[in-house]
Each structure stands twice: as C-alpha cells, then as structure tokens.
Amino acid sequence: MAMSLTWDDVLVWRCRQQLLHRPAEAADPLVVVEALAGVQAQVTSYAEQAVAVRQAEPDPARVRDAIAQRRLVKTWAARGTLHLLEPAQAAAQLALIGAARTWETASWQKTFVTLAQLERIAAAAYEALDNRVLTRDQLTEAIVGHSGDETLREHLGSGWGAVLKPLAWQGLLVYGPSDDERRVTFTRPDTYVPGWRGLPEPAEAARVAIPAYLRAFGPAPAAAFDQWLLRGASKKAALRQWFADLLADGVIAEVDVEGERLYARTADLESLGAVEDFDEVRLLPAFDQFVLGPGTADTRVVPKEHRAQVSRAAGWISPVVAHRGRVVGVWDGDDVTIWSGDERIRAKIT
Structure with a gap:
C-alpha cells in the first residue's frame, strides 16, 4: 500500500530539501546547486542570490570560485535556459533534453537553420573549441570561416543562442569563463570540465536526473518533471519507461498525496513520513x-x-x-x- 501524505506536509518537507533552513553544508555552493538540480543563471546575480539565501553566511565569491574551479558547469539546460549545474547532473539533463531532438522539427528549421547547416556548425565548433575558449564573436568567425556559409553569421551572433543550444544538448559546448572584458565565452566540456565523461544514454541519464528532481520537488508526477525539464516536450513513451524502470528497480516509489498517485525517491520515504516542521x-x-x-x-x-x-x-x-x-x-x-x-x-x- 502506498504511503499517504498531505500537501501541507509535502510542501513543508520540500523547504528543507531545498536547503531553506540554511544547513552548514550549504556553505559550499556545489551542495546547493546539486540539491536544487541546478540553479537558473540567465542573470548571474540571481543565481548568486539563490545560493546565498540558503547559506547561513552568504558569500557570492564562493559561487564565482566554484565556477572558476570548474566544479560548476554553466550551460543551456532545463527549458532552454542557462543554468549552473553539478557536472554529472549537467550531463544527465543534457542527454535527456537532447533525446527530444527538438531542433529537428520543421518549425525550428524554418525559424533558424536547416539540419545540414546545423551539422556544419557543430563540426566547425567542435574543431574550433578543442582546448580553446572563444568569445561569441570569435566562435562565429571560426564557424563561418570553416563552413563558408555567411548566412549563419546573424544566427550565431544572437544573444539568445538558439543555434548553439542544440550543440550544448549534444554535449559539444558549454560556457567558459568571462574574459577580461566580461564577454561571454564558450568551450568544449570534454576539454574543459575535469572528469567529463560525455553524455550518458537517455535511460542511464534518467536514473540521475529524475531522482535529482524528486529530491527537491517531489513527490510529483512524471508530467511535472517533463514540464520542468523540457516544457513537456519529452517523448512520452520514453518518459513512461524511465519512470517505470526506476519504480521497478526500487529507486522511486509511488505515494498517495490527498488522492493523487505521485512519485518520490525511495530514499526520502522515511523523512516524508516524519516531516520536520519549518515555519521560517x-x-x-x-x-x-x-x-x-x-x-x-x-x-x-x-x-x-x-x-x-x-x-x-x-x-x-x-x-x-x-x-x-x-x-x-x-x-x-x-x-x-x-x-x-x-x-x-x-x-x-x-
């Protein structure tokens, strides 16, 4: 029989899971970022604040140090937005986002570039970023020069990075450190991030990304995970299989929250059954x-x-x-x- 829970208890439980009680271990930004399955970083100062509000003694410099030390990866991840991520979580999320192949749709190609053009962009970027960190302008020049396609210049120069996101989701590109003029830079994760092992297969990636999400935002339905990760664009058969496999292996369990059948990490059932109050x-x-x-x-x-x-x-x-x-x-x-x-x-x- 599934454990029965109330929403009041679930929501209070999430507060501590998201480190709003400011535990000692949250002094390390990597702990905070990992606990939240990533921190949105479209605006760097907001990412620093998201970490700081979970620390007893906030220090934005620790976030910057973790990035400089390459302990955190900055890249386009959940919902196509920039995030700071722990490297293993980054690889898992990117693999699942990439599995949806959203750039192969006719509407995406009509708006941005064709698949043939994207393949040329990927090949050129892979070569240009080998053990190198380039600004957007430098990367644009390298890709246009390599491909001989001047029509790519406008798309590559866009601050939204629409044609570079598919490269990130294939594990070919991440953000590098800002240069001396605070300009955005890009590089390759395999030559920049210590211990980078490439992107896992989707089924393996799901075993990292789904429990990470449920740790912070569970209990939740599969649809909530899909909406958070990819605005609901995951292939539904694959999504069902990922959850079914985790359930069969005992990594996650079904719980009843006021009549809703939702998923939680099996490792969290004990704490969910004895919620520690948090009234701050x-x-x-x-x-x-x-x-x-x-x-x-x-x-x-x-x-x-x-x-x-x-x-x-x-x-x-x-x-x-x-x-x-x-x-x-x-x-x-x-x-x-x-x-x-x-x-x-x-x-x-x-």
Whole structure:
C-alpha cells in the first residue's frame, strides 16, 4: 500500500530539501546547486542570490570560485535556459533534453537553420573549441570561416543562442569563463570540465536526473518533471519507461498525496513520513528554483489568483516570499507584499 501524505506536509518537507533552513553544508555552493538540480543563471546575480539565501553566511565569491574551479558547469539546460549545474547532473539533463531532438522539427528549421547547416556548425565548433575558449564573436568567425556559409553569421551572433543550444544538448559546448572584458565565452566540456565523461544514454541519464528532481520537488508526477525539464516536450513513451524502470528497480516509489498517485525517491520515504516542521519565512530572488521546480501553474505553490504577479511578461519570474512551501507574496527592494495579510508572516521576514 502506498504511503499517504498531505500537501501541507509535502510542501513543508520540500523547504528543507531545498536547503531553506540554511544547513552548514550549504556553505559550499556545489551542495546547493546539486540539491536544487541546478540553479537558473540567465542573470548571474540571481543565481548568486539563490545560493546565498540558503547559506547561513552568504558569500557570492564562493559561487564565482566554484565556477572558476570548474566544479560548476554553466550551460543551456532545463527549458532552454542557462543554468549552473553539478557536472554529472549537467550531463544527465543534457542527454535527456537532447533525446527530444527538438531542433529537428520543421518549425525550428524554418525559424533558424536547416539540419545540414546545423551539422556544419557543430563540426566547425567542435574543431574550433578543442582546448580553446572563444568569445561569441570569435566562435562565429571560426564557424563561418570553416563552413563558408555567411548566412549563419546573424544566427550565431544572437544573444539568445538558439543555434548553439542544440550543440550544448549534444554535449559539444558549454560556457567558459568571462574574459577580461566580461564577454561571454564558450568551450568544449570534454576539454574543459575535469572528469567529463560525455553524455550518458537517455535511460542511464534518467536514473540521475529524475531522482535529482524528486529530491527537491517531489513527490510529483512524471508530467511535472517533463514540464520542468523540457516544457513537456519529452517523448512520452520514453518518459513512461524511465519512470517505470526506476519504480521497478526500487529507486522511486509511488505515494498517495490527498488522492493523487505521485512519485518520490525511495530514499526520502522515511523523512516524508516524519516531516520536520519549518515555519521560517524566506525572501527568494527572481527565477528561484522554489518556483521554477514545480512551475508557476502549480496552484499549491503559487495561488492561481496571484500567478500573474509571479509569472510576468517576457518570461520574468518575480522575487517571492516563501512560507511553509508556498508562495505567499512578492517583493521588490523594501517593498514586500503579503497576500494573506498575515502580520505573523511579515514579522518572520529575515
């Protein structure tokens, strides 16, 4: 019989899983990034804040050091956005994203480049980035020169990196350190990241990525994992098989949360059955995994009537006030809005 849980307990349990209690081990940014299955890093300062809010003694320099030491990988990962990731988690996520082959659709090729052009881009980038770190302009020149295709220049120069993302998802490209002028750079993971073993097969990758997600955001359905990783674009037969294999092998288990059959890591069942309370209030930065993990459509985390205040125009995710696993307000500088009007929540803000 599946374990029965309440949503109140599940959401409180997630707070500690996401290190909002600021344990001693969170002093190492790698611990935080790994616990959250990645930290979104479209804006570097928000990634630093996401780590800092989980530390008893915040120090943004530790994040920068971990990147410089190549202990963290920066690349396009979940939902096509930039993330900081622990290397093994990076390889697993990239393998699963790449398995969807989203760049092979007719709409993608019509908007960006053809598969033949993408193959030339990949071959040129692989050669150009061998034991080298190049700026976007340098990489563009190398690819255009190698391919002889001037039409690629505009696509390669785009800050959105649409034609470079498929290279990342095939394990051919990651971000390098910013240069002296703070310009973005790129390199190859196999010649840059210590111990990089390439991308695993999807079935093997799922054994890393799915438990990592459930560790922070479980119990959850397979669809929640798919939405978080790839906006629901995974091949559904493969997705079902990944979860079925993990279930059969005892890595994950089914639990009942107020009538919903969801998945949790088997390793987490004991703590889920004896949830340790967490009543602190946390001010979380924009684009925090607390919101991105379950997604803003999850009304248990983000109240439906306030979703527009959290998920805003142009993909902006607001800084939020978190209490007992739920978003209870938003903030901007000294301006804090608590939707419930509960002054006890306001009094707990630290």
